[in-house]
Amino acid sequence: MITADLNGKSVLVTGGSSGIGLAAVELFAGSGATVAMNHLPEDNRAPEEISRLAGAGLKVIAAPGNVSKPGEAERMVGEAIQALGRLDILINNAGTPGSLQPIDFADLDAMTEEFWQLILSTNLIGPFRCVHAAAAALKATKGAIVNTASVAGLGRRGSSMAYGASKAGVINLTKGLARALAPDVRVNAVAPGLVETPWTNPWPDERKRATIERTLLAKAAKPIDIAQAMLFLAVHGHINGETIVVDGGFS
Numbered sequence: 001m002i003t004a005d006l007n008g009k010s011v012l013v014t015g016g017s018s019g020i021g022l023a024a025v026e027l028f029a030g031s032g033a034t035v036a037m038n039h040l041p042e043d044n045r046a047p048e049e050i051s052r053l054a055g056a057g058l059k060v061i062a063a064p065g066n067v068s069k070p071g072e073a074e075r076m077v078g079e080a081i082q083a084l085g086r087l088d089i090l091i092n093n094a095g096t097p098g099s100l101q102p103i104d105f106a107d108l109d110a111m112t113e114e115f116w117q118l119i120l121s122t123n124l125i126g127p128f129r130c131v132h133a134a135a136a137a138l139k140a141t142k143g144a145i146v147n148t149a150s151v152a153g154l155g156r157r158g159s160s161m162a163y164g165a166s167k168a169g170v171i172n173l174t175k176g177l178a179r180a181l182a183p184d185v186r187v188n189a190v191a192p193g194l195v196e197t198p199w200t201n202p203w204p205d206e207r208k209r210a211t212i213e214r215t216l217l218a219k220a221a222k223p224i225d226i227a228q229a230m231l232f233l234a235v236h237g238h239i240n241g242e243t244i245v246v247d248g249g250f251s
Contacts, residue, residue, distance in 0.1 A: 017049055029053060035059065036062075073130055123163070
């Protein structure tokens with residue numbers, strides 16, 4: 001287990017109420033940080049998880065807001081920073097596959113304008129909105145940003161063509177932001193492969209088995225596996241503009 005001393009540090013995790021985001025909230029808070037858990041305002045899982053973590057002695061506060069909506073993302077970030085008092089680490093994890101089941105790449109009719117708008121506004125523009133709103137606070141603390149990309153953004157098969165394109169954009173955005181915010185703020189990304197989360201639970205078992213059979217470690221990742229990579233990138237002081245693949249050797 002990767003550990004770090006984050007006492008006195010403040011962290012904002014977007015999309016933090018389940019899956020990889022929740023694992024990141026718990027890991028960073030368990031390392032001593034005060035963590036703002038971003039979640040959709042209507043997500044009733046968030047209060048339950050925050051109560052559970054607070055009961056374990058961890059410092060976690062709510063940061064409701066939808067990063068896919070211009071203005072709302074910026075408001076959420078500003079209010080979170082005000083509540084935290086500072087911001088040392090931003091974990092841009094909020095995203096959406098847009099559908100419960102994978103969409104075959106040949107099904108071009110499923111890639112509607114509305115679907116593209118949802119995917120890009122959440123997965124690609126959302127992280128930029130959050131970084132733009134948090135940049136000054138992160139510069140003040142010489143902080144770090146970790147974005148959640150995907151192996152789908154590196155040309156592997158993802159949940160849809162649009163999803164893969166959005167994550168390829170995140171990988172490129174990571175490099176651009178690393179240049180834009182240097183030397184004060186480091187910006188990196190993780191690119192998970194198959195992870196056991198509420199997103200992938202409804203996927204066909206055959207598809208998941210086929211992926212695991214091609215994975216050198218012969219298993220899917222757990223959310224904590226991705227969260228540990230995020231923690232490593234957040235605290236390691238000489239990695240910048242990189243995307244680290246965490247897929248158990250699938251690639």
